[in-house]
Amino acid sequence: MAKLFLYFYVLVGLSSLFLTCRATVYTVGGTGGWDISTDLGSWVAGKTFNAGDTLSFQYSSLHSVNQVNKDGFDNCSATNALLSSRDGNTSIPLSSPGQKYFICGTLSHCLGGMKLKVNVNGNQTTSPAGSPLLPPEKAPSVQLPSTKNNGPLPTVPSTGFSHTARNSLSAACFSILGAILWNELV
Known part of the structure; x- marks a missing residue:
């Protein structure tokens, strides 16, 4: 479970960094x-x-x-x-x-x-x-x-x-998060 939260926080941090590029x-x-x-x-x-x-x-x-x-x-x-x-x-x-x-x-x-x-x-x-x-x-x-x-x-x-890159980056981040969650739950 701790691994799951780590993935989430890393993903949120990277998303924040990339969303400011415009x-x-x-x-x-x-x-x-x-x-x-x-x-x-x-x-x-x-x-x-x-x-x-x-x-x-x-x-x-x-x-x-x-x-x-x-x-x-x-x-x-x-x-x-x-x-x-x-x-x-x-x-x-x-x-x-x-x-x-x-x-x-x-x-x-x-x-x-x-x-x-x-x-x-x-x-x-x-x-x-x-x-x-x-x-x-x-x-x-x-x-x-x-x-x-x-x-x-x-x-x-x-x-x-x-x-x-907000829309495509958000979609990619949520796809990765979904894949990580799926692998952790299955």
Whole structure:
């Protein structure tokens, strides 16, 4: 019987550990996307970004996204960009804590407010199940057809969505617990 309780407590402990692993994908600008007409300051307000989350930039062919340092952000300069993309749909994982800076490479767009500063917390120490943290240069990117207008592309909700292993992990844990109990009782 003591063996049964030991299995149960180990299983509960492991479940608690795995259930905290999650990441959120944020579509920058919400339904407005990464665009000069989007109020990025309002969009970012109140959001909490953690290491392991991902920023999804969706934009037209008139724009680009550049990850820059603070100086590049303050001066709207993409000259020494850490990452640069023009594909219309760029996903950038937030793999480490600290301030992250993004600008549109078109100077007039950046000066007009098309820039984003994000504070990334280091709360999340692990990546979501099955999802290794990648440096920005290795970030996955999905290609979408280019649009000829300046309208935003369809997006997911701006509040982000969580990827969790909760349902499959819970099912696996209860299956293991059931098998252990069955073996102990039979």
